[in-house]
Amino acid sequence: MEKAIAIITARGGSKRIPGKNIKNFCGKPIIAYSIEAALKSGLFSEVMVSTDSQKIAQIAQEYGASVPFMRSAKTADDYATTSDVIMEVMDNYKKLGRTFEYICCIYPTAPFVTAQKLIAAQTIMEEKHPVMVMPMTAFSYPPQRCYVMNDDGFMGYKYPQYSRTRSQDLEKQYHDAGQFYVYNAEKYLALHGQVNEGVMPIIVSELEVQDIDNEDDWKIAELKYQLMASR
Numbered sequence: 001m002e003k004a005i006a007i008i009t010a011r012g013g014s015k016r017i018p019g020k021n022i023k024n025f026c027g028k029p030i031i032a033y034s035i036e037a038a039l040k041s042g043l044f045s046e047v048m049v050s051t052d053s054q055k056i057a058q059i060a061q062e063y064g065a066s067v068p069f070m071r072s073a074k075t076a077d078d079y080a081t082t083s084d085v086i087m088e089v090m091d092n093y094k095k096l097g098r099t100f101e102y103i104c105c106i107y108p109t110a111p112f113v114t115a116q117k118l119i120a121a122q123t124i125m126e127e128k129h130p131v132m133v134m135p136m137t138a139f140s141y142p143p144q145r146c147y148v149m150n151d152d153g154f155m156g157y158k159y160p161q162y163s164r165t166r167s168q169d170l171e172k173q174y175h176d177a178g179q180f181y182v183y184n185a186e187k188y189l190a191l192h193g194q195v196n197e198g199v200m201p202i203i204v205s206e207l208e209v210q211d212i213d214n215e216d217d218w219k220i221a222e223l224k225y226q227l228m229a230s231r
Contacts, residue, residue: 001099001100001101002045002046002098002099002100002101003043003044003045003100003101003102004043004044004045004100004101004102004103004104004122005044005045005046005047005048005093005100005102005103005104006038006043006044006046006047006048006104006105006106007048007049007050007085007086007089007103007104007105007106008031008034008035008038008047008048008049008050008060008065008105008106008107008108009049009050009082009085009086009105009106009107009108010022010031010049010050010051010053010056010060010108011051011052011053011071011076011080012051012052012053012055012056012076013052013076013078016213016214017212017213017214017215017218020109020212021051021053021056021108021109022055022056022059023218025111025218025221025222025225026111026222026225026226026229029059029063030108030109030111031049031056031059031060031063031108031109032059032063033110033111033113034106034107034108034110034111034113034180035047035049035060035063035064035065036063036064037106037113037114037115037117037118038065038104038106038115038118039064039065040115041115041118041119041122042115043104043118043119043122044104045100046066046093046098046100047064047065047066048065048066048067048068048089049065049066049067049108050071050075050085050088050089051067051070051071052070052071052072052073052076054070057070068092068096069092071085071088072088074088075088081193082105082193083192083193083194084193086103086105086188086193087189087192087193090103090185090189099185100185101184101185101186102122102125102182102183102184102185103182103183103185103188104118104121104122104180104181104182104183105180105181105183106118106179106180107178107179107180109212110178110179110180111221111225112177112179112204112208112209112210112224112225112228113179113180117135117179117180117202117204118180118182120202121133121134121135121180121182121202122182124200124202125182125184128200129184130184130198130199130200131183131184131187131188131191131195131197131198131199132181132182132183132184132188132195132198132199132200133181133182133199133200133201133202134176134177134179134180134181134182134199134201134202135176135177135179135180135201135202135203135204135209136174136175136176136177136201136202136203136204137174137175137177137203137204137205137206137208137209138172138173138174138203138206139172139173139174139175140206142162142167142170142173143173144159144162144165144170144171144173145157145159145162145163145165145167145170146158146159174201174203177204177208177209178209178211179204179209183195207224207227207228208224208228210224
């Protein structure tokens with residue numbers, strides 16, 4: 001059994017940002033940042049890209065990733081989940097006679113991933129033995145104070161019991177940074193990718209977190225990346 005594999009999930013279809021996974025981001029294809037961080041970490045015996053696109057596969061290989069097989073049509077449609085992709089990849093490697101102790105799934109549009117973050121997550125995995133380690137960041141505004149729209153179009157507190165509570169007295173809450181996930185492979189596969197417990201975080205700054213779903217998000221991510229790189 002090999003120690004760890006990095007799986008970068010990069011299908012070809014992207015409707016909101018065409019060619020999103022290989023679009024130029026601060027000077028190079030955005031997927032290159034995920035590949036380079038994984039390679040630089042030195043954690044993985046295999047850094048691979050799961051894709052259905054020959055163009056993505058070519059660029060991935062140019063930056064040092066392997067593409068030993070192409071993603072199936074079933075896991076390349078709009079309804080396939082990340083866990084569907086990982087399960088397929090691991091099954092294909094098993095057929096090749098290769099198994100791994102740890103799985104690291106890295107998104108292809110995650111330029112804030114660094115080798116240091118991957119190493120920190122892997123260290124937690126080996127020392128604390130959770131099912132999963134993932135980057136998280138605190139909500140910048142307390143979710144307990146959120147508004148929702150009523151049927152008549154008026155706004156109201158979703159949680160009125162917190163309407164007069166000071167922000168500093170509210171429990172801090174966190175969300176997925178949407179960058180990468182490190183799994184204990186045996187536990188992950190036994191759960192068929194449905195991990196709801198046994199999760200440990202590495203906490204990252206909000207300046208290093210950005211969902212990229214549209215062109216405005218892309219511009220904000222580039223500004224944040226340039227700020228991070230200058231520090």
